Amino acid sequence: MKHADFSTLDTHHVLPAGTRRTLTTTPLFGLDLVDATAEVTIRALLSPGRRRVHFVNAHCINVAARDAAYARALRTGDVLLPDGIGIELAARMAGRSLTENLNGTDLTPRLLAAAARAGLSVFLFGGRPGTAEAAADRLCRDIPGLVVAGCRDGYAGAADPRAAIAEINASGADILIVAMGVPRQDTWLADHADLLKPRLTLGVGALLDFLAGNVARAPRPLRRARLEWAWRLAMEPRRMARRYVAGNAVFLLRAARHATMQPQAQALAKRALDLGLAALALVPLAPVFLLTALAVTLDSRGPVLFRQIRVGRDGQTFEMLKFRSMHVDAEARRGALEAQSDRSGLCFKSRSDPRVTRVGRILRRYSLDELPQILNVLRGDMAIVGPRPALPAEVSAYPDRARARLRVRPGITGLWQVSGRADIGFDKMIDMDLSYAARPSVLMDLVLIGLTVRAVLGGRGAY
Known part of the structure; x- marks a missing residue:
């Protein structure tokens, strides 16, 4: 040695x-x-x-x-x-x-x-x-x-x-x-x-x-x-x-x-939850779909479904579906009403929006107008839980930090929806969305889905 x-x-x-x-x-x-x-x-x-x-x-x-x-x-x-x-x-x-x-x-x-x-x-x-x-x-x-x-x-x-x-x-x-x-x-x-x-x-x-x-x-x-x-x-x-x-x-x-706990596994589990819930919901909700479609048709002229381009994950656009809750000329009249927004920030909301139909007010009160978005979930454009899907014009005006909310699929419900919807200002909504986008999880989704039922029945911010 x-x-x-x-x-x-x-x-x-x-x-x-x-x-x-x-x-x-x-x-x-x-x-x-x-x-x-x-x-x-x-x-x-x-x-x-x-x-x-x-x-x-x-x-x-x-x-x-x-x-x-x-x-x-x-x-x-x-x-x-x-x-x-x-x-x-x-x-x-x-x-x-x-x-x-x-x-x-x-x-x-x-x-x-x-x-x-x-x-x-x-x-x-x-x-x-x-x-x-x-x-x-x-x-x-x-x-x-x-x-x-x-x-x-x-x-x-x-x-x-x-x-x-x-x-x-x-x-x-x-x-x-x-x-x-x-x-x-x-x-x-x-x-x-x-x-x-x-x-x-x-x-x-x-x-x-x-x-x-x-x-x-x-x-x-x-x-x-x-x-x-x-x-x-x-x-x-x-x-x-x-x-x-x-x-x-x-x-x-x-x-x-x-x-x-890895992001890939969470993403797969979240997508599986979305597909499972969306598919299961179609059968029991079929009568609700039919009755809602009939009510929209009888209340005002125009198509049953409202189609609008929204911004999804990673900035990709998609066609979002809703039951029509406004008159057919709603988009043309928006510019004249934006000054009357009851909500601070970029996203326009008005409690007394004259474009909303009589049936539309009921649909919005109980979030029934959102039901067709189940089809967006099945197509992969949206998730059950996620940030609110934004309009292209809103995204173009986003501050840099708000763009991080686009890292995940937009959702039918989410932190914003269960916390007061339109009563929540833009900056607070962004804070909530960024918090969710940073740590999406199946457990969080299940909690928010449960809270959504309470939010819908309570009707806070639904207008």
Whole structure:
């Protein structure tokens, strides 16, 4: 074994400048995991700059959910590397993919080989007494030119953090490898980050035990099949049962919940809810459609349905359908009435609008004029819940911030509709729409649909 002479951050997922240029990341469980090949990752880790590296696997996510200090260590780490089939599955469930499995057992020896070529030294810290030294011997046999600057066990050798840090710093090591298991190794690195001199620090779990021969790794075919966890369970059933049997089940449930919270999953679920409710509503509402159409026809001349171009998601226009509640010359008369608007802002509304028919006032009072928009929902132009569909002229006059409401499909009902409709001013309506557009969800839709019934019966702002 060759030896050299022995003479915390508060930002969120911020990679050092040199790392940022070469490593892309993918968000998962609120963490930014590296999405790159092993070669690119190693080159970035060994580039100039200080970095604290953590490997993240399914067990890590489970532990972080109940250990605040460990979760903080991961959140403030400089580089988080995806480790194992569990993380890969969770990424797929969330509609993402990871370039490579960057587990510590395989990546770290490759990293040290590159470090040896670059003339960088390493300090091994962890394991039972003698384990770090045995691992160092193995590494030096496998990696010509590797300089191990020092070794220290993770038991008595870790009892005094100050003494451990002093020895690590005095060794002059460029890289510190800590193998104390999760979460101890990661919280130790995070707690002492400001005192440690090595420019690259990593928590590597059982790596030193594997290198020292204390624990046998799974045969290569099992590793290629991503079943190393099953091998470890078979080798140490009593110690690993909780982690791999119960833990894997908990992790998959956690991954499924995380996936359902992703924007893509929420969008699919929301669209499914829209289609289901719209289709179910057509049959029981058919008599209402027929009676309403008859009433409109008998009350005033003109078509039963009113068709108007509105602006939908991403600024796309569509033809919105309503039961006609105004006389046929309503649009021509609008300009002369806009000064009489009872509502502040861009959207014209008048309590005594003379263009509204007798039947139209009843339709508007109980929102029956909106029923044909169910067809807009089935066509995909609208949603059951969403911002009010705006007129092109209104959108052209929008302030910049109001355009964010166009990120989602407009709806038959929404926050504005259940909060007072026309009694709500334009600026307040925009605030409500932006709030909804930022966090659309099926649960929110169900709540608003329930509140819509109360709003319709109450009739506030319906004119």
